Amino acid sequence: MTNAGTTVVEADAPAPAVRLPRRRGIELALIVLAVLLSVYGYCDVGLAKNGTVPPGAAGYGAGLGVLALLAHIAVRLRAPYADPLLLPIGVLLNGVGLVLIYRLDLETPGDRAAPTQLVWSTLGIALFIVVVLLLRDHRVLQRYAYVSVAAAMALLILPIFFPSVNGARIWIRVAGFSIQPGEFAKVLLAVFFAAYLAANRNALAYAGRRVWRLQLPTGRVLGPIVAVWLLSVGVLVLERDLGTSLLFFGLFVVLLYVATGRTGWIAVGLLLASLGAVAVGWLEPHVHNRVEDWLHPFASIEAGQGPNQLAQSLFSFAAGGMLGTGLGLGHSILIGFAAKSDFILATAGEELGLAGISAIILLYALLVERGYRAGLALRDPFGRLLAVGLSSIVALQVFVIAGGVTGLIPLTGMAMPFLAQGGSSVVTNWAIVALLIRVSDSARSQYDGEVGP
């Protein structure tokens, strides 16, 4: 290639093999930043509430740091090409969530949720490490599509046999821990949808009868997937967990659209969803109340019964204004029940302000964007659909719950990913991040040694 004394690359020569930067250093630096930010928040809460740095600050920081570091090492070992943003975002959101829960614990001396949440975060990161270490190739999951769906169904049906908690039958209690099996089912269903649609997408898109301008797929292909979806949504309606139903429905429609490219499906899906929503909102008193609360958040005030949770949540956000009151100085505890779980974002809104809320939502947006980017870069349909599905779960979940507590849509109970109190949710989200790490690693490593994308 080189003549003596010259270094001119010939124009028609093939591009040299480039070794892609792995960017693990960036990841480490960002993780350190995320841990430092969390510890800073933790100290800030203590200083604001008691005037002293909380005694557990060093331990908390060290704990979070070690966990994050272990996760980082696992990524370095087994997914060296993975996207460097995914893990730090997970660590930061989890850390901020712990700070917010710790902050609310100070208002409820009888109910300490932060230590439990830390245990669950540890389990979540352990699961993350296990997934990253053991799952060498995401395509393996394709083989387990029907196992996944069977497991998902089992998990969804399981809570029916346990007593209902706060009007929803979605928890099971094992050894003192409350577990929400529906959370785990999300990932399993995403795997199933991705695998099934990847295998049958052509049949879905092109086979079957054409009615007017709508290409209907054959019942043989669509049947199982609609059955699974109807079953899961039906179970959830029985369990009165409408947020998750909405999430499953959104996931189903998005994946179906991405797999088949048929806009008609979206239209039909949305139509069915609207009909279903109106019907449920009309018939089911629980849902009807939620819709009424959404339309008239201050109705209970006018009725002289004091503000309801949604009104308190709106007051909380409003009190935060642009810059927030500062950690530990707000009164989001007025929301009362579920302040640490479904309404955790209100605490962020009041104490960190619009600035903090924007930062948090942008973090989620970044997480979703990195997932989609991995999906775009992959070549195999299953991987693409899996990446899109997992990212969409995060986006939809954030929208459903954040939109609910800010009065954008009717409120449905659901956990804010990583932030909210709830063990199952944290573990599931770490599993989602682990799978995205795996998928993004595959997406970029396929180009290593080739011409860059």
Added chain:
Amino acid sequence: MTRHIRHAACFCALLLVALLVNATRIQVVQAGSYDDNPANRRNSIARYGQPRGDILVDGAPVTGSRDTREQLRYERTYADGPLYAPVTGFASQEYGTTFLEHSEDDVLSGTDPMLSGFPLWNDFTRSRPLGGDVVTTLDRAAQRAAYDGLRGRKGAVAAIEPSSGRILALVSTPSYNPAALSGNDATVGRSWARLNGDADKPMLNRAVRQTYPPGSTFKVVTAAAALDAGVVTDLDAPTDSPVPYRLPGTTTSLTNASDGCEDLSVREAFKWSCNTVFAKLGVDVGVDDMAATARAFGFNDRALRIPFSVAQSTFDSSLDRAQLALSSIGQYNTRATPLQMAMVSAAVANNGQLRQPYLVERIIRAGGATVSTAGSLPARQAMYPATAARLKELMTEVVTEGTGTNAAIPGATVGGKTGTAQHGIGNAGTPYAWFVSWAQGERDMEAKVAVAVVVEDAEADRGEISGGGDAAPIARSVMEAVLNPGSKSGG
């Protein structure tokens, strides 16, 4: 597939952007209306999150704050609740505020912009300044003397410094302890119900919010009007007044409690409080001049604030002659608050000049720096100085020789006027005993105190004597407390 992934990504981006837009809506655009919603407890939490400023009497606070460690953290306490209740009012977490606690609430709760050292500093730090203190004009000894004098009876006392308008005492009995209303628990609700249901109306501020027929004490005004209008030029000339006096245009006759009022001079008629003489005098003066003088003394003024509002004292200006005759002796439609009658007495003592009464001397910041002072409030001439001088003479004689001897203080010039006001249907109610007076120590350049006392349930017969018997001793002890600070009644 790539294209559809991009579409799906756009959809997700749309969802998250919607969240951001909505967050901006509730946190910035509509935040103000949410913050001001009365159901939003944050305002209350901030309001009670720091100790409330204090109300000071003679340099010492008569209020305080108690840290309850509850959500609404600080509760009001009162050092001498019932004694100062007509001045302080209450500051309740449940039922709002009244009187000084109400009219000075901005200062006490720290929201008054005067309290922050630098403009916008508290907006920047998102903190609120500590509540300021309100320094009152009250005289602790006078207040105590008035309260002790009324003990066990229904009534009110108002005392003013004539030369300035400073209110020295403002007492209403029966009183109540405002601390019983401070908090927000169930006992507060019960106290509220009990105080409101009490037939004696302990929360009624009789000194400024209740009007009474002033009875014979109003003869001071009638005499001033007669002298100013020139109807009377010689105090010692006989007045050509019959006994009984038939009210003009009616068959009703007016009599006196004491004998020998016929054709008496104004001087003697004032001393012995002859109704017939003053009823005729009022008719002779005419309704216009009577109303003008009453107005100059502060009657028919609905705008008076001390700084809380005072009930309007009334002198009807559209009267026939019979009604005017009755009005001129403080009956019929004539009504006055005790504070109003103290103002009448103060105007006489201050050479005819009426100083607007006020309660708040100064506002000071938590650190002690003065933020504002009362300054000089407007004054007006209620009568000619010469008239005032002659009225002083008349009032002095009431105390030295007439119906008000119970108010005499050795070593001081005291002027006074008794009153016994009929009221109720057919004048069937127990009459109100009145005494208005002023006092000047022998070494003082000017009168130091003007007092009005009303006792609702005087135990005496319906004689003129009850004003002097029941109300005058109370007025005397209040005047003594002002004239001889620290001598007799300690605090």
